[in-house]
Amino acid sequence: MAELVWRESFSVGDPAVDHEHRELIELVNAAARRIRAGAPAEEIDAAFGDLLAAVSGHFAHEERQMQRAGYPAYPEHKADHERLIDRLRELMDEAHEAPEAAAEATVEALAEWFEGHFATHDARLHGALGPHEH
Numbered sequence: 001m002a003e004l005v006w007r008e009s010f011s012v013g014d015p016a017v018d019h020e021h022r023e024l025i026e027l028v029n030a031a032a033r034r035i036r037a038g039a040p041a042e043e044i045d046a047a048f049g050d051l052l053a054a055v056s057g058h059f060a061h062e063e064r065q066m067q068r069a070g071y072p073a074y075p076e077h078k079a080d081h082e083r084l085i086d087r088l089r090e091l092m093d094e095a096h097e098a099p100e101a102a103a104e105a106t107v108e109a110l111a112e113w114f115e116g117h118f119a120t121h122d123a124r125l126h127g128a129l130g131p132h133e134h
Contacts, residue, residue: 002107003029003032003033003107004025004028004029004032004107004110004111004114005025006021006022006025007115009115009118009119010025010114010115010118010119011118012118012122012123012125012126012127013123013126013127014126017122017126020058021114021118021122023054024051024054024055024058024114025110025114027047027050027051027054028051028106028107028110029107030047030050030051031044031047031048031050031051031095031106032103032104032106032107033103034047035047035095035099035100035102035103035106036099036100036103038099041096044092044095044096044099045092048088048091048092048095051088052085052088052089052092055084055085055088056085059078059081059085062077062081062122062125063077063078063081065125065129066078066125069128069129071125071128071129073121073124073125076121077121077125080117080121083113084113084117087109087113091105091106091109
């Protein structure tokens with residue numbers, strides 16, 4: 001898989017959230033491109049840092065919304081967020097050890113996670129909360 005591409009199956013039905021998710025996909029691709037290009041470790045770390053910062057900010061916002069709304073699936077949703085953060089940290093380490101494999105693993109892992117998370121956790125959440133501003 002060369003790059004992660006937005007698919008309609010990723011849509012949660014909220015244009016603002018879909019926009020944020022598209023931005024996350026672009027950050028995934030930017031990290032993978034840097035790894036594939038053999039960029040210096042500092043650039044790869046910066047790309048993963050940008051991705052982790054964006055993901056963490058998005059998750060924090062979403063988790064605050066869930067708590068305010070008393071969303072019943074909050075614990076499971078938050079746990080899925082934590083799994084992705086852990087996986088991103090692992091991929092960052094792997095990028096230094098085996099760059100080419102790590103680029104593919106980054107895109108594949110995130111594609112799989114996005115497909116599952118957007119289609120289940122986020123679709124249910126945003127269906128329950130309705131559209132909102134980010």
